[in-house]
Amino acid sequence: MSDAQSPKLLAGGNPQIPKGDGDAPVQAYIDAMPGWKGTIARRLDELIVYLVPDVRKAVRWNSPFYGIEGRGWFASCHAFTWYVKVTFLNGALLVPEPPGSGKDPDSRWVDIGEDQFDDAQMAVWIEQSAALDGWHGF
Template sequence: MADTTPRNSAKAAAKQATAKPTLLSGGNPQIPKGEGDAPVQAYIAAMPGWKSDLGRRLDTLIARTVPGVHKAVKWNSPFYGVEGEGWFLSFHCFTKYVKVAFFRGTSLRPVPPGASKQKEVRYLDIREDDQLDEARFADWVKQASQLPGEKM
């Protein structure tokens, strides 16, 4: 019979809190869905290698460009939106790059380079040696945040 004293429960909780998230195919962190900054920061911290630094840069640029941005983790990806207005952006880890999805990307000027099977979605793929144009990215974020968001 297992010992269920508080001492063992505390150990189990501590072990669970320090356990590294599972990395799914392509190295995408498996993070439980949740609203707010904490799950997004957990996702970013679990991004493998150089992708974690990129995730912090993207998160910082988005938060600086859209003060009070609403954050969540859904489908193992961080989402950014305007409270009550829907989501305008998410990103996701793949083996060799991070894919940023602008949900109304065809309305941005200039249009982000990556096409999608979904009519309005456009992507920006960022690889390890790419130079992120922070001014262009921030401009896309600002534009995207002012468009109707996706309800998900």
């Protein structure tokens, strides 16, 4: 993408990508992420595609979402200044639970800094989360 076509980077390096369904908007988001954040998002995307071959993808609220048709969305990611946040929308049911939690009683997340991607743990969470019913919010 040329600079004239590059998405605007919002706070923390989060790309401003139009809402869209399918792989193309997710890849546009990942391609626009700066430096190591893009590397983490690409590893996450590749791991999800490998472990969940029938994954459904979309971009909403400047974040890639991953789900299963008819079963809901199970994960999303978002770039922040010092980390990439990977949210499991049904994360309260995962073992072990991802460490981050907030007002939503179902979601849990992990903040991944540079050189902190744990392929083995992420694979466990992805497989568990994709096997459960997910969020049907959009």
